[in-house]
Amino acid sequence: MDTLVNVAHGLGVALQPVNLIYCFIGVFIGTLVGVLPGIGPISAMSLLLPITLSGTPESGIIMMAGIYYGSMYGGSTTSILVNIPGEAASVVTCIDGHQMAKQGRAGPALGISAFGSFFAGTFALIALMLVAPKLASVAIAFGPAEYFSLMVLGLVVLTFLTQGSMAKALLMACIGVVLGVVGLDSITAQPRLTFGRIELIDGIGLVPVVMGLFGVAEVLLNTEQVIKRDVINTKITHLLPSREDWKASAGPMSRGTVLGFFLGTLPGGGAVISSFASYALEKRLSKTPERFGHGAIEGVAGPEAANNAAAGGAFIPLMTLGIPPNVVMALLLGAFVIHGLQPGPLMITQNPGLFWGIVASMYIGNLMLLVLNLPMIGMWVQLLKLPYNILFPLIILFTIIGVYCSSNNVFDVYVMIAFGVIGYFMRKLGYEPAPLVLAFVLGPMLENNLRKSLILSQGDLMTFVQRPISAICLAFAFVLLVAPLLPALRKKRELVALDEEV
Amino acid sequence: MVRRSRLTIAVAAIGMLISAAAGAQEYPTKPITLIVPWPAGGSTDISMRAIAESASKVLGQPIAIDNKAGGSGTVGPATMAAGAKPDGYTIAQIPITVFRLPLMQEVSWNPDKDFTYIVHLTGYTFGVTTSAESPFKTWKDVVDYAKQNPGKVTYATPGAGTSLHIGMEQIASMAGIKLTQVPFKGGAETNAAVLGQHTMLQADSTGWRPLVDAGKLRLLMVWTAARSPNYPDVPTLKELGYPMVYDSPFGIAGPKGMDPKIVAKLHDAFKKALEDPAVIATLAKFDMVPSYKSTEDYKRFVVEVTESERKVVDKLGLAKKTN
Numbered sequence: 001m002d003t004l005v006n007v008a009h010g011l012g013v014a015l016q017p018v019n020l021i022y023c024f025i026g027v028f029i030g031t032l033v034g035v036l037p038g039i040g041p042i043s044a045m046s047l048l049l050p051i052t053l054s055g056t057p058e059s060g061i062i063m064m065a066g067i068y069y070g071s072m073y074g075g076s077t078t079s080i081l082v083n084i085p086g087e088a089a090s091v092v093t094c095i096d097g098h099q100m101a102k103q104g105r106a107g108p109a110l111g112i113s114a115f116g117s118f119f120a121g122t123f124a125l126i127a128l129m130l131v132a133p134k135l136a137s138v139a140i141a142f143g144p145a146e147y148f149s150l151m152v153l154g155l156v157v158l159t160f161l162t163q164g165s166m167a168k169a170l171l172m173a174c175i176g177v178v179l180g181v182v183g184l185d186s187i188t189a190q191p192r193l194t195f196g197r198i199e200l201i202d203g204i205g206l207v208p209v210v211m212g213l214f215g216v217a218e219v220l221l222n223t224e225q226v227i228k229r230d231v232i233n234t235k236i237t238h239l240l241p242s243r244e245d246w247k248a249s250a251g252p253m254s255r256g257t258v259l260g261f262f263l264g265t266l267p268g269g270g271a272v273i274s275s276f277a278s279y280a281l282e283k284r285l286s287k288t289p290e291r292f293g294h295g296a297i298e299g300v301a302g303p304e305a306a307n308n309a310a311a312g313g314a315f316i317p318l319m320t321l322g323i324p325p326n327v328v329m330a331l332l333l334g335a336f337v338i339h340g341l342q343p344g345p346l347m348i349t350q351n352p353g354l355f356w357g358i359v360a361s362m363y364i365g366n367l368m369l370l371v372l373n374l375p376m377i378g379m380w381v382q383l384l385k386l387p388y389n390i391l392f393p394l395i396i397l398f399t400i401i402g403v404y405c406s407s408n409n410v411f412d413v414y415v416m417i418a419f420g421v422i423g424y425f426m427r428k429l430g431y432e433p434a435p436l437v438l439a440f441v442l443g444p445m446l447e448n449n450l451r452k453s454l455i456l457s458q459g460d461l462m463t464f465v466q467r468p469i470s471a472i473c474l475a476f477a478f479v480l481l482v483a484p485l486l487p488a489l490r491k492k493r494e495l496v497a498l499d500e501e502v
Numbered sequence: 503m504v505r506r507s508r509l510t511i512a513v514a515a516i517g518m519l520i521s522a523a524a525g526a527q528e529y530p531t532k533p534i535t536l537i538v539p540w541p542a543g544g545s546t547d548i549s550m551r552a553i554a555e556s557a558s559k560v561l562g563q564p565i566a567i568d569n570k571a572g573g574s575g576t577v578g579p580a581t582m583a584a585g586a587k588p589d590g591y592t593i594a595q596i597p598i599t600v601f602r603l604p605l606m607q608e609v610s611w612n613p614d615k616d617f618t619y620i621v622h623l624t625g626y627t628f629g630v631t632t633s634a635e636s637p638f639k640t641w642k643d644v645v646d647y648a649k650q651n652p653g654k655v656t657y658a659t660p661g662a663g664t665s666l667h668i669g670m671e672q673i674a675s676m677a678g679i680k681l682t683q684v685p686f687k688g689g690a691e692t693n694a695a696v697l698g699q700h701t702m703l704q705a706d707s708t709g710w711r712p713l714v715d716a717g718k719l720r721l722l723m724v725w726t727a728a729r730s731p732n733y734p735d736v737p738t739l740k741e742l743g744y745p746m747v748y749d750s751p752f753g754i755a756g757p758k759g760m761d762p763k764i765v766a767k768l769h770d771a772f773k774k775a776l777e778d779p780a781v782i783a784t785l786a787k788f789d790m791v792p793s794y795k796s797t798e799d800y801k802r803f804v805v806e807v808t809e810s811e812r813k814v815v816d817k818l819g820l821a822k823k824t825n
Contacts, residue, residue, distance in 0.1 A: 143700030144684075184580060184610075186572035187685050188662060191610050201584045201610065202570075350712070448687075455684050456656055456700065 007129060010356025014364055019059055026063035027365045030070015031372060041071040041328055058354055062361040064335050068328050069121060069311045069362065073369045076113040076304055080106060092279045096292060096299030103295050108241040112249050112297055113304040114373045120257040120305035121366040124312025127261055128359055132316055144452035145463050149473035151446045156477040159435045169435045176439025177446065179204055186448050199411040208403045208416035209440060213433040215399045216420025219392045221427055245297050252282045252302030260306030264313025278306035319347060319355060529590055529764050530563040537594035539578030541571040541688040545709040545788040550595055552784035553623065556775035571687040574599040574661025583616040588757040590764035593620065598750045601808045603663050605815045606822055618760035619804060621769045622753035622795030623776060624785060626707040628666060628725040633699050634718055641722045641742055648679035656682045657703035658692040665750040666705040669725060671818055673744050708788040730789050751793055753800050769797050
């Protein structure tokens, strides 16, 4: 009953005209950045963060959230039509989606991905409503020791699922932790690793690092390749999937939704991993696995549902524990904090209007996306005709403006350019930026909680093993670390961790 | 030609003078950032937001709060002292640790030289709480337990060297007990720590109030001179036999070398804010009362506080070792 009252309260907040407008702007921009390769939700959200500061916290967060799940929708459109993934989570949609388009079945492919996304988004929100408040009451059981172990697990999970060498991923995570502790120490206010530079006293900013490693590096990398742009010129007829399509997709969609939701809640999980996992699962369960890669609708429905469900699930650790499970959520955490809110165990009880308002707005946003995406496919294709020699310089320009605006500091622009070049060489040499960024965000929290746990246990390291939640997290982390050494499991990992950036 | 260029220079010089004067008059022309060195949602944060909101109406420009928590509330002011321009667009709340920490350890700032003090605002009500499920019903229970289990009693503070840390250590030395401090970053974190019973006690300002009112936390003592009207049954430090009062008064400052005109403008706006009934009401929620001091009085006060802090820190043996 309480939940119903809360949902009604949330709808009241979300249906305020100003919040409806922000929600629409959010999902619209989200769809746009999802469609445009190179610009992902991360750069769009960091660009727009300062703009949200003028409104109420609700409007700001509603808009930021809209960009995130909107981009999950938009990303599939270009994957299907032109075989360019709009963002990382829709890479896997290219495989069968574009094949379907080539066979003249772009309509059902686009349709099933839009409906699959809507279905998964709805389920994720219902789960969020039912589970999040309960998780919040459990959340205060997390003390410094538990947080420490949870963050260790999150970092290990991400490195485990990142493509390529695990040693390289771990190396990136270590560098991220070191970069994260630059600045004044959070317990005793001593400057560390600042080399006497006052610019570094405040630490290295998240926005320039992320924009450099992802945005700038992506553009640098793309300039090397001749991008194939064979836009399907055949007219897209019958948009809606047929009855057979629905029948084939129902199972993959449901499985993808559940899988995506749980992988999304895990720290370090998220949309990218869940879409790959769903594709791998459907291929294994299928009676005709040979159709995959040649236009199987299951290969579109499952992953598209999974990445949207993951986007919803990712809100749980943020809203109940104050822990961002991925970079996008870390940016959202920043938005909360700048608006004067501290996501954590107490947020749902202290700020019910905000929490339920955001959840309700996400439902409305999902509806808007469905309406927005189906009729506007024609427009998206037009946008793609913008030549890359105009698009890429524009992306660079906007990242520079974005970084400068976020801090009013030219030093941050240099930091971004430096990380852009570093990111370029990292990709070339097979080092993934994702573990570095996550470790960079979690590193200071990891250190702070480690030190607090040791003060509480009077220096006894056994505290991490004696506390059950902490012990379970560390045990999982240990298994994942040792797993690559065992050949059978290594095979499985390679299957799950396909190339993120095809 | 020569005359003409002289004229140009003269015109340019006059122009620059006018624009310089206009610059001071026009201040503020863009939003001001107020650094609050505590996490969002605590008592300092919420009260500073209320004060800033009211002051921004006087200044005609929004004041954006930037929560830069850590280092017992010194990371924010230290960052400002190190990098911000003294143009009046970056100011910070100055907690007492800005004066106290330099007496205890090497720090990157000098409280006498690195700040332009603007106006003194208010002080805190501190208290010690425990979880409602804890066996500690009164402060005496804590002392009895700590006598039998030295160092086993843990307490969460908003940072090492804060008044809560120093105060608890003073209490412990008077009571002849040993307590273990666990430094967090601010009220939102210490609330969660004591609520989840990760620490046995919480020593913090009135951010615990909603939880005490909700019956989830038990308030064991307050550190004000008299009992709080909101909690008439809770004893003060003095009543418990510790002749001390802690209220950690605070104000705001900017980086060194600010234009006195800009300082005066900020001073006037924040003074007005302290008289705003809405601000007084918000402060009262946290058992805080306005305590105005002018720019000159605030400067003198800084010198006095530093001296009295030096004595306390010396007495507790926490003073910085001089070579």
